[in-house]
Amino acid sequence: MEKERRRELIRDYKERPLRGLVYAIENQKRGRRLILAETDPQGARNRFAFFQMTGDCPRSELAADWRADGPQAFVLVELEEIEKKPEAFREDLKALGELWREREKPETLY
Template sequence: MTTSTPARSRAEQKREYREQPRRAGIYLIRNTVSGKLLLGSSMNLQGPLNRHRFMLSIGGHPNRALQADWQRLGPDAFEFTIADVVTPQDEEAGPQEDELWLLEQVWIEQTSPFGERGYNLHPRIRDA
């Protein structure tokens, strides 16, 4: 008779996901063919990256230029990366909105992700 470890319940999986530390920071979706990028930020980096990847895969991304390039070039032509993570000044305080705002400004200035260089349509890059 063999014994096996019982599978984790869905409730346990959800609890583990909720308990994972949330990282705030900057992410990039880069077209490796053209070099164009979508710059974004979030207080929880995994959420927007998953959402962008899903929306592109079903053909429903709100950024039409990004969606068109995805359809034309395929998913292998895109990189999804976490570019920078907020390091709180006070380790116990957790990520700070002001620190993320400053990081956003640095990345916007460094990458200029608008027009020919990127997919961003306006300077507000933070996901809700």
């Protein structure tokens, strides 16, 4: 019975719906954002929480402001989440990230 349960859990894991996330790391003091696209939404959330907890900067583009304003000035803002489709998932996610960047004023982007 143990082997059957294990097989069932593996099958369920492989069949789970996969998602992608377009998100921004936003500096609330300066009103600037770094918009990113990620194929693992939970991983992105966990990494950001880890960087805030440790005080390390998650991206080189943010380093100067991260040091000046501190990690508490930054928040993760989820902009859009999409479900993975068999065809062109990464390309769709990248294009969606570009669309979100185009919506922003250039002076507010990193």
